[in-house]
Amino acid sequence: MRKMAPPGKQPWSQASSPKPQASSPKPLYDLRMTVEVRIHRLAHSEGLPMPVYATGGAAGADLCAAVDTEVTIEPGKRQAVPTGLVLEIPDGFEAQVRPRSGLAIRQGLTIVNAPGTIDSDYRGELKVLLVNLGAEPVVITRGDRIAQMVVAPVTRADFVETGELSASDRGAGGFGSTGV
Numbered sequence: 241m242r243k244m245a246p247p248g249k250q251p252w253s254q255a256s257s258p259k260p261q262a263s264s265p266k267p268l269y270d271l272r273m274t275v276e277v278r279i280h281r282l283a284h285s286e287g288l289p290m291p292v293y294a295t296g297g298a299a300g301a302d303l304c305a306a307v308d309t310e311v312t313i314e315p316g317k318r319q320a321v322p323t324g325l326v327l328e329i330p331d332g333f334e335a336q337v338r339p340r341s342g343l344a345i346r347q348g349l350t351i352v353n354a355p356g357t358i359d360s361d362y363r364g365e366l367k368v369l370l371v372n373l374g375a376e377p378v379v380i381t382r383g384d385r386i387a388q389m390v391v392a393p394v395t396r397a398d399f400v401e402t403g404e405l406s407a408s409d410r411g412a413g414g415f416g417s418t419g420v
Contacts, residue, residue, distance in 0.1 A: 275391055277335070278328035282365060284308065285324020288383055300338055300388030303368060311380040313372040318352055320367040321386055329360040329391065336390045337368055343386070348374020351387060360394075 279290060284306050291301035305311070306324030313319045329335055337356035343349040352369040368387045372378050380386060410417065 275330055275333055277330070277391060280326040280328075282306070282324040282326065284322065288324065291325070291389055298388075300390045302340070302385040303337070303366070303387045303389055305368075305380050305382060305384045305386045307380060307382050313349070313370060313378045313380065315348075315372050315375055315377065318369060318371045319380075320369050321380055323366045323368065323386075325366045326363060327358060327366060328363070329358060331360050332394055333360055333391055334358060334394050335366075336392060337366070337387050338390060340385060340388055347376070347378050348372055349378050349386075355390070358389075 281290075285304075288304045288306055289302075291303055293301050303323050303325075306322045311319060311321060327335060335358040337351060337354075337358065339350040339354055349370055349372055352371045356369060358366060366389075370380075370386065
């Protein structure tokens, strides 16, 4: 279910509130949407937090590791880390599993297939496919925040085969063709 601010109910307008200070302008319209994502918690995630946004402006909700014992990811190795969560994402949406920047910069821990896509018709456990690109082993313990999840609308394309395409300024220029 999508919820948007109805017309006339913006968080700030000249008619209803004083003009904000120049140092912190507020938008005229709140374009943020909320979507209900149903979650089934598996037994091995009992006691762990549900996905949660760390701040009011966060795009991604933190996901926690639902491991019973420590998991060590050696440099250059990959590991599917369970979250203990099964999602029901509404049709027309996906969930993207993305790295946490702090883990990436401090420990070299990132997501193999970033962003990982969870389709709306998938009903298995959400697992995070981590890879250690750092020089030292990384230890994952129960409840560690291992990734973030962004729920986003999906646009589907109609693919049309054709004998020729329109010209563009870039043409067939590939990797690095627009500069370094």
